[in-house]
Amino acid sequence: MAAQELRSQQWFGRKGKDGFIYRAWMKNQGIPDYEFQGKPIIGICNTWSELTPCNAHFRDLAESVKRGILEAGGFPVEFPVMSLGETLMKPTAMLYRNLASMDVEESIRANPLDGVVLLCGCDKTTPALVMGACSVNIPTIVVSGGPMLTGNHRGAQIGTSDVWRYHDDVRAGILPEDELMTIESAMCRSQGHCAVMGTASSMACMVESLGLSLPGNAAIPAADSRRKVLAQLSGLRIVEMVKEDLKLSDLLTRQSFENAIKVNAAIGGSTNFVIHLLAIAGRIGVPLALKDFDPISKNIPLIANLQPSGKYFMEDLFYAGGLPVVLKALDSILHRDCITANGKTIAANYDNAVCCNSNVIGTIDTPFNTATGLAILSGNLCENGAVIKPSAASAHLMQHTGKAVVFENIEDFKSRIDTDELEVDEQSILVLKNVGPKGYPGMPEVGNMGIPKKLLAKGVTDMVRISDGRMSGTGFGTVVLHVSPEAAMGGNFAMIKTGDLITLDVPNRTLNVDLSEDEFAERKRQFLAPEAIADRGYVKLYTDHVQQAHLGADMDFLVGGSGSQVLRDSH
CATH class of the missing domain: 3.40.50.2300 (Response regulator)
Incomplete structure (x- = not known):
């Protein structure tokens, strides 16, 4: 590429006052003139x-x-x-x-x-x-x-x-x-x-x-x-x-x-x-x-x-x-x-890559798990979709019906999950609302909710969990995430109550709750949107403009690009 075609030459290739300013102030770092010559x-x-x-x-x-x-x-x-x-x-x-x-x-x-x-x-x-x-x-x-x-x-x-x-x-x-203190020193033992x-x-x-x-x-x-x-x-x-x-x-x-x-x-x-x-x-x-x-x-x-x-x-x-x-x-x-x-x-x-350990990398014909790493769900509980990671889930829960145990927000979850009063068993489905892009805000990694303490004591290690939030990529379990629209938007997910019957069917890619359209409509008439989290600054900008999870949770005004051209010249 010729020097005049370089984008940087719009700064450093200029003559007169503009070029002087661009080059002179960079030179205070000890940079010789030839570095700016194309x-x-x-x-x-x-x-x-x-x-x-x-x-x-x-x-x-x-x-x-x-x-x-x-x-x-x-x-x-x-x-x-x-x-x-x-x-x-x-x-x-x-x-x-x-x-x-x-x-x-x-x-x-x-x-x-x-x-x-x-x-x-x-x-x-x-x-x-x-x-x-x-x-x-x-x-x-x-x-x-x-x-x-x-x-x-x-x-x-x-x-x-x-x-x-x-x-x-x-x-x-x-x-x-x-x-646990000893373990934490042994886990993160190098940079990276x-x-x-x-x-x-x-x-x-x-x-x-x-x-x-x-x-x-x-x-x-x-x-x-x-x-x-x-x-x-x-x-x-x-x-x-x-x-x-x-x-x-x-x-x-x-x-x-x-x-x-x-x-x-x-x-x-x-x-x-x-x-x-x-x-x-x-x-x-x-x-x-x-x-x-x-x-x-x-x-x-x-x-x-x-x-x-x-x-x-x-x-x-x-x-x-x-x-x-x-x-x-x-x-x-x-x-x-x-x-x-x-x-x-x-x-x-x-083309020239060679597998040096077939215990770590298999083939399509000899996989370690026939379950795929990603499935997209649809149904009346997630009108715009939800995601699950079958490869990290339990096979016996891939088709499961259970009663919802609903937590309205993360504080509600933390205050009740380990109490003796929580009415829950291994067939229950944990539901966590208001941890989506707008509702939290920011969509935290709390979707892989901890198993209730009373069930851990019985040896339960997994159960179906559903939220409008995310989970850490390091997490695992039968966890449905990114439910869209999120609860804060007042869609069907926001209407779920404890005791509602939910059916997860991963093979058929569906997630439904046993509620009629009339019941949904009645509950929506009574819905009160959560109060705004922030009234200023970036968090307000975010909550006003962030898109839903099924669109990537980008801000609506950031989708696309403006290219590399600088619109105005200050000098």
């Missing part, structure tokens, strides 16, 4: 933060990216954007995904960047960065932070999914509270995001299967030196992408989205994948609806034997050959000709 300016969008432990190694990782950019003849400029720490942020990091995407979008558009490297890892940082970059649509490549090393406690491998088991064991009196196929790992697999990263990006552990090698190669590659003018819109096609959906089903990926992929599709302008997910993924079994749906960890996936081996196992059902960030087709990237 070199591609590459932004490194960094979500490093000590409040985001999964991304706390990103300053070091950014240095590897810079080496690659310099090696290829580009000029790297690192910049920060809002970081979303899943484990610490209240009320939920999901509330701020859209805000971070705005930060990314405007930071890229407003600055003299020809291409961008997205450094992301923790759950919401990946979709937020990709969403924001899509709305600008310049050459972009993703570098994930990588999973942490597998935890180890008393000779047993452990990971984030075990948190839910330990929590129930403490509540049941099986595990002493002080033992969750070691299981949680949301962070699912997002890393998503960007690789979409073609937004170099091959192998998803599984290299954060502590492995090869993570830095991939970062350097990504820095080198983004300069070439700028020269080729290979943009996100060239990579993100309907076919690449379908590939990602198939991969997520095969790896038992997080249900959060659905809501994030829908939002990304909305930003880049690819038609994609919730109803599309089921026919694309319905007959794909679980072939990656990873927690929480299976046995092993992301570290094991890497040693077994990484995501390219999974992609190769799916070769017969993938769109092989989709172009990826390295300029090659996705098939070319996995």
Whole structure:
């Protein structure tokens, strides 16, 4: 690409006062003049933060990216954007995904960047960065932070999914509270995001299967030196992408989205994948609806034997050959000709992949679980749909009818779930309302409600649970999520009462409550919408404009993009 075609030359290529200002103030960092003479300016969008432990190694990782950019003849400029720490942020990091995407979008558009490297890892940082970059649509490549090393406690491998088991064991009196302190020091023993196929790992697999990263990006552990090698190669590659003018819109096609959906089903990926992929599709302008997910993924079994749906960890996936081996196992059902960030087709990237451990990565013919990783439900309880993860659920509950035990909000749930007065048995269906995008707000990961203490004492380990919220990708169980419209909107889900008979039928993809239309209408006449959570600031903006889960929970005014053109010139 000629110097005058570079976007950054609209700043640094100018003469007179404007060019003077742009270059002079950059030079106070000790930058020689030749760096501004037609070199591609590459932004490194960094979500490093000590409040985001999964991304706390990103300053070091950014240095590897810079080496690659310099090696290829580009000029790297690192910049920060809002970081979303899943484990610490209240009320939920999901509330701020859209805000971070705005930060990314405007930071890229407003600055003299020809291409961008997205450094992301923790759950919401990946979709937020990709969403924001899509709305600008310049050459972009993703570098994930990588999973942490597998935890180890008393000779047993452990990971984030075990948190839910330990929590129930403490509540049941099986595990002493002080033992939990020992376990927490043994679980997160290196830099990186969750070691299981949680949301962070699912997002890393998503960007690789979409073609937004170099091959192998998803599984290299954060502590492995090869993570830095991939970062350097990504820095080198983004300069070439700028020269080729290979943009996100060239990579993100309907076919690449379908590939990602198939991969997520095969790896038992997080249900959060659905809501994030829908939002990304909305930003880049690819038609994609919730109803599309089921026919694309319905007959794909679980072939990656990873927690929480299976046995092993992301570290094991890497040693077994990484995501390219999974992609190769799916070769017969993938769109092989989709172009990826390295300029090659996705098939070319996995053609030479070799499986090094068939206990970790199986095939379509020899899966670890015939249940798929994702199912979309419809019915009168969820007019606009709901999701469930069959591969992490109990087979005996896939077709189940039971009486609802309703909790009106998370506070109601916490106050009553472990009381002796709670009328519940193992056939009951737990229902949690008002934890959706508007109702909470932010749609927290509370859908995998804990089993009532009185049932844990009887040895019950799973029961059907339904909510308009989400659950952690590390969670498991027979959990129906993302019910849309959410309770706060006054749809059918808001009308469910304790004692109503609910039927879950996963094989037939239905979720219904035994209520007549007349009864629904009568209850809706008596419905009182919850009071507004906030009257100012971002939370008010969010609740006023956030879309429902089946649309990706993006803000209505953020769907689509404004491109890379700066509308006004200040100098």
